[in-house]
Amino acid sequence: MENNxxxxxxxxTKVNTWLEGAYDQDxxxxxxxxxxxxxxxxxxxxxxxxxxxxxxxxxxxxxxxSNRMNRYTVGMATQGLSNYLxxxxxxxxxxxxxxxxxxxxxxxxxxxxxxxxSANGIKVYFFKELRPTPELSFAIRHLGCQSGVVLxxxxxxxxxxxxxxxxxxxxxxxxxxxxxxIAEVNKITSLDQVKFxxxxxxxxxxxxxxxxxxxxxxxxxxVDPEMIKRQHxxxxxxTPIHGTGITLVPRALERFGFTNVHVLEAQATPDGNFPTVVxxxxxxxxxxxxxxxxxxxxNAELVLATDPDADRVxxxxxxxxxKFVLLNGNQTAALLTYYILQAWKKAGKLTGxxxxxxxxxxxxxxNRVAExxxxxxxxxxxxxxxxxxxxxxxxxxxxxxxxxxxxxxFLVGDFVRDKDAVSSCAMIAEMAAAAKDQGKSLxxxxxxxxxxxxxYKEDLISLTKKGHRGAQEIxxxxxxxxxxxxxxxxxxxxxxxxxxxxxFRRNLHTGEESATGLESSNxxxxxxxxxxxxxxRPSGTEPKIKFYFSVREPLASAQEFEQVGQKLNDKxxxxxxxxxxx
Numbered sequence: 185m186e187n188n189x190x191x192x193x194x195x196x197t198k199v200n201t202w203l204e205g206a207y208d209q210d211x212x213x214x215x216x217x218x219x220x221x222x223x224x225x226x227x228x229x230x231x232x233x234x235x236x237x238x239x240x241x242x243x244x245x246x247x248x249x250s251n252r253m254n255r256y257t258v259g260m261a262t263q264g265l266s267n268y269l270x271x272x273x274x275x276x277x278x279x280x281x282x283x284x285x286x287x288x289x290x291x292x293x294x295x296x297x298x299x300x301x302s303a304n305g306i307k308v309y310f311f312k313e314l315r316p317t318p319e320l321s322f323a324i325r326h327l328g329c330q331s332g333v334v335l336x337x338x339x340x341x342x343x344x345x346x347x348x349x350x351x352x353x354x355x356x357x358x359x360x361x362x363x364x365x366i367a368e369v370n371k372i373t374s375l376d377q378v379k380f381x382x383x384x385x386x387x388x389x390x391x392x393x394x395x396x397x398x399x400x401x402x403x404x405x406x407v408d409p410e411m412i413k414r415q416h417x418x419x420x421x422x423t424p425i426h427g428t429g430i431t432l433v434p435r436a437l438e439r440f441g442f443t444n445v446h447v448l449e450a451q452a453t454p455d456g457n458f459p460t461v462v463x464x465x466x467x468x469x470x471x472x473x474x475x476x477x478x479x480x481x482x483n484a485e486l487v488l489a490t491d492p493d494a495d496r497v498x499x500x501x502x503x504x505x506x507k508f509v510l511l512n513g514n515q516t517a518a519l520l521t522y523y524i525l526q527a528w529k530k531a532g533k534l535t536g537x538x539x540x541x542x543x544x545x546x547x548x549x550x551n552r553v554a555e556x557x558x559x560x561x562x563x564x565x566x567x568x569x570x571x572x573x574x575x576x577x578x579x580x581x582x583x584x585x586x587x588x589x590x591x592x593x594f595l596v597g598d599f600v601r602d603k604d605a606v607s608s609c610a611m612i613a614e615m616a617a618a619a620k621d622q623g624k625s626l627x628x629x630x631x632x633x634x635x636x637x638x639x640y641k642e643d644l645i646s647l648t649k650k651g652h653r654g655a656q657e658i659x660x661x662x663x664x665x666x667x668x669x670x671x672x673x674x675x676x677x678x679x680x681x682x683x684x685x686x687x688f689r690r691n692l693h694t695g696e697e698s699a700t701g702l703e704s705s706n707x708x709x710x711x712x713x714x715x716x717x718x719x720x721r722p723s724g725t726e727p728k729i730k731f732y733f734s735v736r737e738p739l740a741s742a743q744e745f746e747q748v749g750q751k752l753n754d755k756x757x758x759x760x761x762x763x764x765x766x
Contacts, residue, residue: 189224198231198250206375207256214248229651237261237369238724239362240569243337243346246289253345256375258293262300263378264369265331265349268361269306271368273330279307281327281390283320284335285493286427287345288456290314293335295382297347302386303379311390314454316428316494318595318604321354322398323390325599336493339465340726342458354601355572359703395432401599402607403439406614407527412441415617419484422609423448423475425464426455429490429605436610442617446482448475458492466491466498467592469510476500476508486616486626490605495568496592497605499612501626504745514547514642515630516612517588521550522633523615524586524596525557534559539578541571541587544684544707545719545732549633549640550588556637559585565684565705566721568593572601590642590732631742639739641752645765646728658722658729665708665720674758676712683708718759733759 230249235257246253284290324332330352337344424430458464461471466489479487487500500508539560542550554561564570571587588594593603619629649657682689684707688697707721719732735755
């Protein structure tokens with residue numbers, strides 16, 4: 185290809201390598217179409233770097249190019265992971281589990297992964313049909329695998345796909361394995377180093393036995409089966425938003441004893457084009473609208489929604505006026521923690537050796553609730569792989585009850601080591617049934633929690649910065665916040681600064697510093713005198729920088745709920761204005 189598009193030399197070299205190298209004809213035809221479009225920006229974005237195998241794996245837009253999800257980037261990643269597994273577990277039969285979601289090309293990419301693993305002499309347990317990410321985590325442990333891969337881009341737009349790598353504990357890879365795998369992947373510089381020739385003898389298809397084993401474990405999480413018998417006809421609407429939740433969520437609810445579950449037919453069929461939504465994300469109100477409309481028609485009491493790989497759950501409940509409202513991830517996680525600890529206490533299951541886990545950008549209300557029940561609460565970095573790390577470290581000495589994060593991820597029980605919307609849906613239904621059994625709505629149970637532990641309100645702003653320039657802008661914003669941190673936020677003095685990149689927290693009054701005790705992560709937090717917390721964090725999986733806000737006030741009575749809520753809303757708007765984020 186001639187450089188008549190003003191492409192950088194490095195980009196041009198890569199384009200020519202793909203045009204002339206051992207790539208299949210469909211790939212070369214697609215690349216020629218991209219060149220013929222004369223879109224220099226699109227070509228540059230596709231080739232200006234290699235799609236990075238980060239600490240969680242791969243995620244990117246599907247298409248041709250070194251910075252895209254395709255057969256070759258997936259194959260090279262899998263060869264690197266294979267090489268690391270062969271080094272890590274010498275002289276033993278290594279096995280891996282592979283699953284995929286409903287996204288376009290997910291089954292194809294899953295087969296490419298199976299091709300490469302099997303060609304490297306690694307035994308593959310292969311979910312032939314789509315299954316939720318948490319079941320992949322379960323299968324690794326259940327089948328005694330050394331690793332696993334799920335093909336998913338979670339709740340990203342339909343143009344994306346991704347590749348998440350897991351270790352033998354069922355959690356996503358963490359240090360030192362993450363960096364070591366990245367090093368092995370980066371050593372793969374040529375297609376000639378990738379073994380694409382599938383060895384069918386090394387592939388075993390996973391059958392219903394794993395589904396049954398997983399659902400058996402989910403059923404053990406129920407704390408009050410007798411109460412569910414009384415409230416079995418709780419009116420529930422469930423939507424999988426065209427994803428994998430359809431395979432197991434209705435079955436899990438049935439196993440818990442719920443008999444009045446309505447699946448939203450308009451979103452029940454798995455479809456990588458996600459035809460009824462803009463974003464297949466239960467965090468987005470638009471993705472929940474159809475389910476809430478159906479719930480109104482059916483006079484339902486609870487709406488449950490899962491994202492495409494069924495690791496995140498969104499819920500809608502009726503407010504004090506009877507209108508459906510969405511709860512955010514912080515509210516759902518805090519409520520679940522509150523209900524489960526209450527239920528464990530009532531059942532006499534709290535012995536003083538239990539703990540829950542929270543992430544640094546999730547509501548501190550979880551910490552307060554745990555403290556109120558005399559249960560330890562550990563804080564960790566954003567991402568369920570860090571929750572899984574704590575579970576691994578505490579195994580045998582303390583019992584994990586539950587853990588959650590603000591981005592709609594929650595996990596009850598320790599047989600899965602990633603966020604699990606399947607078991608969470610079942611527990612949310614049990615929680616709603618328990619509230620009903622006490623003559624309350626779930627919304628009223630939330631207000632009761634606020635009265636006991638304080639009214640915490642959180643919000644989040646995501647600024648999208650796409651492409652090469654966007655990544656630079658995000659780094660510049662973080663640098664500016666580090667060099668010139670705010671002295672006050674919404675009229676309250678900043679008293680503590682926590683920089684998780686350097687690993688230190690600093691008291692701005694005394695100058696005293698202490699270690700965070702967590703591994704390095706590009707996150708900044710500002711804590712003010714009045715208890716406000718503001719966090720700035722570039723996303724690890726999307727071209728975004730996220731700002732998290734947390735404010736709190738005491739709630740003396742249920743009658744003051746609206747008034748105090750408005751005060752907290754105003755405070756968040758003042759913070760956003762003060763930090764010039766809108």
